[in-house]
Amino acid sequence: MNSLELIKLNKHYGRKHALKNFSFTFTNGIYGLLGPNGAGKSTLMHLITGILHPDKGGGSINWNGKPIHQLGKSYREHLGFMPQQQELYSNMTAVNFLGYISALKGISRKTVPTEIEKVLEQVELSDCADKKIGGFSGGMKQRLLIASAILGNPDLLILDEPTAGLDPKQRVIIRRLIEQLSENKIIIISTHIVSDIETIAKEILMMRSGEILTHGTVSQLTEQVTDAKPTLENLYMQY
Numbered sequence: 001m002n003s004l005e006l007i008k009l010n011k012h013y014g015r016k017h018a019l020k021n022f023s024f025t026f027t028n029g030i031y032g033l034l035g036p037n038g039a040g041k042s043t044l045m046h047l048i049t050g051i052l053h054p055d056k057g058g059g060s061i062n063w064n065g066k067p068i069h070q071l072g073k074s075y076r077e078h079l080g081f082m083p084q085q086q087e088l089y090s091n092m093t094a095v096n097f098l099g100y101i102s103a104l105k106g107i108s109r110k111t112v113p114t115e116i117e118k119v120l121e122q123v124e125l126s127d128c129a130d131k132k133i134g135g136f137s138g139g140m141k142q143r144l145l146i147a148s149a150i151l152g153n154p155d156l157l158i159l160d161e162p163t164a165g166l167d168p169k170q171r172v173i174i175r176r177l178i179e180q181l182s183e184n185k186i187i188i189i190s191t192h193i194v195s196d197i198e199t200i201a202k203e204i205l206m207m208r209s210g211e212i213l214t215h216g217t218v219s220q221l222t223e224q225v226t227d228a229k230p231t232l233e234n235l236y237m238q239y
Helices: 041-049 094-105 112-122 138-150 168-181 218-222 232-238
Strands: 003-013 016-027 029-034 060-063 079-082 156-160 186-191 203-208 211-216
Touching: 003 041, 016 029, 016 041, 016 186, 016 211, 029 041, 041 079, 041 156, 041 186, 079 138, 094 112, 094 138, 112 138, 112 168, 138 156, 138 168, 168 186, 203 218, 211 218
Parallel strands: 029 186, 029 203, 079 156, 156 186
Antiparallel strands: 003 016, 003 060, 203 211
């Protein structure tokens, strides 16, 4: 069982306090981060991935009981990240792109072809392996980005708005894929679309202004709804 422990994380951007004494422990399963723009979701994910660092003296992050800044490269080997916005090289094929990402991740050259074949099959893009990315639909590009995140079979998967800009049908495809990938992993999904996570999340954290407003399973959260329809969407609107 993996454990990601966040302890009193604080992050400022100048005078803006983007994350405020944020503490939570994640274990294997899918977690949803719900909140409006500016809630601190992306800041939190960038701290977890090491792209950003907490304020000096502003908390710590432990992976399986050890601080991630001490683990360094060995922590990154457990990590897969799909950022919200990432430029794709339109003239590259899917295989070329994943080969490039494999090199950045330090995956052994001997295993790269097998790894790429496996992740393309997982995201149902095997038949597009040698096609140029410029001809991909939005949903195909999102699935390719997920493929790049799961290269190397990471134990910790961070997905920032994985369905942004997709139509409802494409969102369902991505949601099913994430659920299939969730065995023996911690998957953290940042979104503002309630339907993307309410059926697959082990637990949901609702955020605003850098803090957790409430968290729990969908059934636990809907018990907090005060209006006639106890849905997660209504709770989200209530906050």
